[in-house]
Amino acid sequence: MLEVNDIVTAYGKIEALKGVDLAVSQGQVTCLLGPNGAGKTTLMMTIAGILRPKRGSIRFNGQDIAGKPARMIVEQGIVLVPENRLVFRDMTVEENLMAGAFSRSDGKTVQSDLEAMYERFPHLQERSTQYAGTLSGGEQQMLAISRALMARPRLLLMDEPSLGLAPLIVEDIFRIIRELNDEGMTVFVVEQNARMALQVADHFYLIEQGKVVFDGTPGEMEEDEVIKRAYLGKKI
Amino acid sequence: MDFYYGLLQIIGMHTILGLSAYIVLLTGQVTLAQAGFFAIGAYIAGMLTVLAGWHLVPSMLVAAVVSGTVACLVGFPALRIKGLMLVVATMAFGEAVRLFWFNFDYQRSKGEALVGPLGGEGFKQIRYFPENGWTTGEVATFVWIWVALIMAALWWIDRSRAGAVLRAVGEDELAAQSVGINLTAVKVTAFAVGGFIAGIGGAIYAHYTTHIEHSNFGVILATFAIAYPILGGLTNVVGTLLAVIFIQGFLVEGLRFLGDWRNLLFGALIVLAMNVRPRGLIDERAMLFLRRMFGLAKRGTNA
Numbered sequence: 001m002l003e004v005n006d007i008v009t010a011y012g013k014i015e016a017l018k019g020v021d022l023a024v025s026q027g028q029v030t031c032l033l034g035p036n037g038a039g040k041t042t043l044m045m046t047i048a049g050i051l052r053p054k055r056g057s058i059r060f061n062g063q064d065i066a067g068k069p070a071r072m073i074v075e076q077g078i079v080l081v082p083e084n085r086l087v088f089r090d091m092t093v094e095e096n097l098m099a100g101a102f103s104r105s106d107g108k109t110v111q112s113d114l115e116a117m118y119e120r121f122p123h124l125q126e127r128s129t130q131y132a133g134t135l136s137g138g139e140q141q142m143l144a145i146s147r148a149l150m151a152r153p154r155l156l157l158m159d160e161p162s163l164g165l166a167p168l169i170v171e172d173i174f175r176i177i178r179e180l181n182d183e184g185m186t187v188f189v190v191e192q193n194a195r196m197a198l199q200v201a202d203h204f205y206l207i208e209q210g211k212v213v214f215d216g217t218p219g220e221m222e223e224d225e226v227i228k229r230a231y232l233g234k235k236i
Numbered sequence: 237m238d239f240y241y242g243l244l245q246i247i248g249m250h251t252i253l254g255l256s257a258y259i260v261l262l263t264g265q266v267t268l269a270q271a272g273f274f275a276i277g278a279y280i281a282g283m284l285t286v287l288a289g290w291h292l293v294p295s296m297l298v299a300a301v302v303s304g305t306v307a308c309l310v311g312f313p314a315l316r317i318k319g320l321m322l323v324v325a326t327m328a329f330g331e332a333v334r335l336f337w338f339n340f341d342y343q344r345s346k347g348e349a350l351v352g353p354l355g356g357e358g359f360k361q362i363r364y365f366p367e368n369g370w371t372t373g374e375v376a377t378f379v380w381i382w383v384a385l386i387m388a389a390l391w392w393i394d395r396s397r398a399g400a401v402l403r404a405v406g407e408d409e410l411a412a413q414s415v416g417i418n419l420t421a422v423k424v425t426a427f428a429v430g431g432f433i434a435g436i437g438g439a440i441y442a443h444y445t446t447h448i449e450h451s452n453f454g455v456i457l458a459t460f461a462i463a464y465p466i467l468g469g470l471t472n473v474v475g476t477l478l479a480v481i482f483i484q485g486f487l488v489e490g491l492r493f494l495g496d497w498r499n500l501l502f503g504a505l506i507v508l509a510m511n512v513r514p515r516g517l518i519d520e521r522a523m524l525f526l527r528r529m530f531g532l533a534k535r536g537t538n539a
Contacts, residue, residue: 050413074416086411088404090520099404102397103416131520151416 001026001186002047002078002155007056007066009039009046016042018210019056024155024203029177029187031201033194033231039210040190041083044159047188048080049073060155074103077154081161083190085144089133093124096132096143100150110150117146120176138169145176156180158189162196174200194231198222206231241372245444247484248379252437253457254464254476255386260430261465262399263423264406266319269310269326270461272333273431275453276303277438279337279353282362282448286351287344292364292443300435307431311424330458338450358449362442379440383477386433390473402426406470434461467509469516471523478517482509 002024009017016039024030034040045051047058049070058066065073079100088096097117101110118125121142127135132143141161148156158177162170170193178200181187191197197204204221206214214224221227253274260267277299284295310329317325343352353359365375393399404412405422413419442448464483468475487505491498513519 048414050410069418070413071416071418074414079416080414082410082414086408086414088407088411090407091400091403095400099400099412099415102401102404147415 001061002188003057003059004043004047005057005059007043007046007058008054009042009051010054015054016210017046017053020207020210020212022205022212022215024186024188026186027181027184028202029181029189029200030203030205031197032188032190032205032207033192033197033214033227034190034207035230037209038207040207041159043207044080044083044157044190047073048078048157050080071103074151077152078157079148079151079153079155080157081144081148081159083159083163085137085140087132087135087140087143087147089131091132092129093132093135093143094128096147097124097150100147103151113150113152117149121146137165138172141165141169141173142176145173149180153185155186155188158187160190160192162191162193170196194221194227198232238372241376243485243489244376245372245379247480248376248383249437249441249444250460250464250480250484251383251477252386252433252440253461254468254480255390255473256430256432256434256437257461258430258465258470258473258476259390259393259402259433260426261462261470262402262406263426264409265314265423265426266323266462267314267326267427267430268323268455268458268462269307269329270430270434271453271455271458272330273303273307273434274438274441274457274461275333275337275448275450276306277435278442278448278453279340279359279438280435281439282359282442283342283352285364285443286346286359286362287342292439296436296439299439300432303435303438304428304432307434308424308428310431311427314427315420315423327455327458330453330455334450334453337453356450358447359442360447362446362448364443366446375444379444382436382440386436387473387477394473463506465516467506467516469513469518469522471516471520472518475516475518482517 004020004022007017007020008015020043032040032043042051046053049065049068049072052067056066057064060076060078065076088099091099097114101113104110123139124143124146127139132140135143145161161173165173174196177187177189181200189197198218201218204214204216204218205212206227214221214227222232253270256273257267257270280302281295281299284290284298285292310326314322314325337353338356340353341355343350343354349361351361401417401422404415404417405419409419464479465476467482468477468479487502491501494501509517
């Protein structure tokens with residue numbers, strides 16, 4: 001579904017991605033692991049069109065989308081849940097959700113999608129007229145996810161959805177990822193919590209210093225000595 | 237009575253100036269360029285009525301379109317700059333506009349006298365109102381029709397999807413991009429609309445004073461332009477109007493009896509107002525209170 005080929009993204013002269021190749025298959029949950037500064041967020045923002053790659057191609061269902069503006073990529077069906085949630089703090093929960101549908105023009109289905117979100121996240125309905133900045137971290141993450149879903153994505157990008165959240169909330173979030181995936185959503189998630197990710201992901205990539213250094217299934221990952229030590233905390 | 241009409245006119249014009257900054261501030265851009273757009277509107281409209289002999293209303297609209305177009309051009313470079321750097325860049329633009337009019341001569345003879353902008357001496361005899369026999373009351377009404385039109389338009393924008401888009405950009409550009417908002421289009425449009433509104437305000441101002449010169453359009457005016465919406469709060473256009481009434485009506489006119497001490501108290505009261513109401517005179521809580529009072533419950537689902 002998504003093929004990233006030899007993507008190089010730079011901040012000025014510093015290359016954060018030095019030729020990344022990876023692929024996300026339809027209907028799967030793909031997980032990207034990596035230490036801080038490896039380029040995970042840069043990759044997500046490059047796919048989402050917020051950063052422009054210096055070279056390389058990104059193909060989504062056969063179409064090259066590398067370097068296209070963020071607005072067009074959202075219209076193509078790729079929506080990012082940014083790192084640190086980034087809800088619109090001074091807007092109400094409902095306004096945040098409606099903001100997710102800015103790229104859509106079908107007014108009636110937007111309304112029914114809104115109700116579907118409230119059904120999936122009853123907490124958000126209770127707080128629909130509250131300012132998003134007053135929600136707890138977990139609720140804000142749920143809001144950020146449902147705001148992304150309001151755009152009706154075909155591929156959902158999630159940048160560290162568990163960042164800074166309590167273990168119980170993290171479990172909630174992974175339950176939602178599994179639910180979405182069961183309903184047919186393709187998900188590409190950045191995650192530091194490899195243990196949690198093992199429960200939902202179909203495929204893993206490990207990125208270090210701007211390059212993919214591991215690519216494999218959960219089974220293969222558990223066999224890999226380096227990953228075992230660094231990410232799963234098992235002794236060898 | 238004329239004093240009060242005059243005060244009403246001043247409040248009206250400053251409200252238009254404040255509203256021109258309001259829409260730009262909504263997108264999170266702090267601009268000191270509004271005095272520049274105000275100046276462009278003032279000079280262009282003045283030249284059209286005095287030199288070309290046009291009716292006031294089309295002159296105002298042409299002046300507004302010109303300053304809106306210039307604002308659009310300023311908006312593009314502003315996309316690459318944020319925060320304090322944008323303040324400096326827009327201030328530099330405003331000064332460039334001021335200095336342009338400082339050096340601009342274009343005089344023509346009208347009857348026996350020469351009329352038109354004359355550099356540092358300014359542009360005198362913009363006498364559209366007295367020549368056509370408008371009373372101060374009529375001028376005040378004219379000003380307030382424009383204020384009402386602009387406020388209604390901005391109120392409507394605020395309540396529509398466009399307003400939500402502007403606010404989304406102002407709150408978080410990254411999040412706005414990830415829901416598919418085109419940052420370039422939004423920021424440039426906000427600048428252009430702000431420039432258009434400032435142009436209308438400037439056009440009225442030129443005909444109200446009948447004599448404009450470059451020094452009217454300095455950094456002080458630009459600072460006032462953003463002070464009104466910031467003091468009034470960015471939740472609502474009414475806040476800007478209240479802030480203008482507070483500053484021009486109460487602080488400038490109401491405290492005149494204090495003589496030279498007025499200016500000192502003036503600053504102190506603004507500092508005090510911002511401390512008591514850090515999010516503006518009309519903030520979210522005030523809006524909630526008002527909505528409940530009028531039984532409007534919550535902001536519509538299609539906001």
